[in-house]
Amino acid sequence: MATVKEGFLCPICVQDLGSFHKLQNHFETKHTAEDKAIFDQVKGLFSKAKVRWLKKDGVNENDIGSSSSSNHILHDAPVWDPQEIGQMHNHMEKFKKIRDDRIDRFVIESNKVLIRLDKLAHCDEFEATKRKEFEQTLVPWVRDNDVPYCPTCGDRFNVTRRRHHCRLCGSIMCTKCSLFISFQFADELVQTLRKPPAGRRRTQSDLNISQSSTSKPQDTSELYIRCCHDCYIVLMKRKERLDQKENQPLLVLLYEKLRSATDAANELSPLYEKMAESLNRGEESYHLDKANDYRFKLIKLYETIDVVSKKISVLDTEDQDHPPSATLLRMQNAIRSASHAYLQNNMLTLQSLPSLPKLEMLQKNRRQEEERRMRRQREELERERMEEERRREVERLRSEAENSRVSQAPPALQKSRSGVILKEGWGAESNPFQPQGNPFESESDPLLEQIAYVRQMIVQAKQANRTEEVQSLNRNLSELESEFQRQRSVRAFA
């Protein structure tokens, strides 16, 4: 026996822990900070050894309940950097990934166990030999000769310490390592597997009838299903999940309420803001009643967020026996802080609505303003239209005059004249003795005569180098020219 028990000795403190589970537990609690490599090595060794024992009988790896508990996949924990209050970050994907990696394998194993449990619990055969045959069709049993010692406690099997098989995975254990699942409990665990129309839930009376109508079980222990430690853990986890589904913790319920209120407020708030803005501008696209209704609903939602988040922050803090853990309390407070920040950003900035008389005044003002604007616009358009008409008329007169002049003038002169007009207009360099062609000017225009005279004087002053006189004459000339331009345009629009 000593040779076998070596396997359960702690390689670090050389303490005999008696079973694999105890050794594993001892390691995880006592030597967590110590050599991780040794720990993993030991864990791997045991699961491999167990696989090898069972594989001899054609049991494949997935049928071994312990593999889920001994093959932990290590993940980096999410990094929780300090963050601003009220920040939102979705960790769902990360959590899902970590969880999926862990539960995939577990789900496959636990489903296999549950399907077998379902068949066992609903098998009406109680005659020992036949039932045993049926049990072995569900899962192959490990051969007795292959297992001289109980894999769980390490004790040697003999005439008094007999081998027993787990009905769910087929592995071997001794009497004291056997665990039992009652039919009733089994039924509870598997009822969700069965679709309601396919199978009626077994009741105690069903069980009584089947017992009396077929061969009676030899002892009452047969009304229980024997299973190993690993399979038992799988079933308890199943039970835990079912319980969780039925009665969610209060914190979860409150948080769901908080989330749904926040979601509803987030949906309603932009609609309301649009309405309030429009009404405050005196527009008539929305009804004041409707906006007031939205405002009331929003305030109710904000109240709910306030009350529920407050409740979450103090949840279980009065409970002397089961106070929330430090982490949980920190989360509860974080939820409250986030809600508080949310309310400050949303409730306190909620736009107010005008009263009915105020709204009527706003709408009246807006209508008047709108009318004024329309009138101004109409006037502007009218002005533009008239301007355009006048411009066209001038253009027309101009080209008419040009045409008549062209037809009178000799061809050679016509070209040079029109070139001068188009390119330079009235300039100081133009010939002072030859007034430029224009449909509106006459040869006897006194302004033109004056201009011609001033130009002549400028030429003379330049020749005599009288600079100051030239400057003063130039000023006179430009005044005369602009006056001439003004008169010409007045005549053009007359």
Ligand SMILES: [Zn+2]
């Ligand atoms: Zn130790």
Ligand SMILES: [Zn+2]
């Ligand atoms: Zn088992």
Ligand SMILES: [Zn+2]
């Ligand atoms: Zn045992």
